[in-house]
Amino acid sequence: MLATLPPALLDRVEFPLGEQDKESTRAEAAAAGLDVARRRESQEACFLAGGDYRAFLERAGVRSEPGPVLDELGRRVGSHAGAWRFTPGQRRGLGIAAPEPLYALRVDGAANTVVVGPRRSLASRRVDVRGELYVPVRRVHAKLRYRSSPVPARVTTTAAGFALELAEPVDAVAPGQVAALYVGDAVVGAGIVAAAEG
Secondary structure: OOOHOHHHHHHOOOOOOOOOOOOHHHHHHOOOHHHHHHOOOOOOOOOHHOOOOHHHHHHOOOOOOOOOOOOOOOOOOEEEEOOHHHHOOOOOOOOOOOOOEEEEEEEEEEEEOEEEEEEHHHHHEEEEEEEEEEOOOOOEEEOOOOOOEEEEEEEEEEEEEEEEEEEEEEEOOOOOOOEEEEOOOEEEEEEEEEEEOO
């Protein structure tokens, strides 16, 4: 998320651990007797303490409305117990028998639908981003997921931010993810994915 911080604010940001790595930080926490030193790493939301976000949302009162699961042609192929329970790229929990594995391709909360299809349909080559370019660039390496490898991309500006034409397809790019643009190791633009298509 630091990539989305406007460059003008960077001079005011302080990083109390500086260049210290995780192992040194954990050792320091262990020496101070802090329980966090033994906690395993997680990519989940930190406030869930390792719990499932679905159970958390249900406890918080988010209601599950059953709805249709559709294939790419709009045909009903199953039902779900709440569209918010699915994310693009998800394979588990769809509950649909098919000749090949199916994945959640799109989730439409307003229509309460989940669209599924084969893995090849997860690939995107164009990504629309709400954000800004910090410097004018035409070619970048785009990072679309925390642990993903940067992908070469061509950038064009749009009214809402910028669009990326990826040099190779990337699976499961979803609205809400952060897109960080690099030239070398410098962040030259960033924003939130608004849409992705093949």
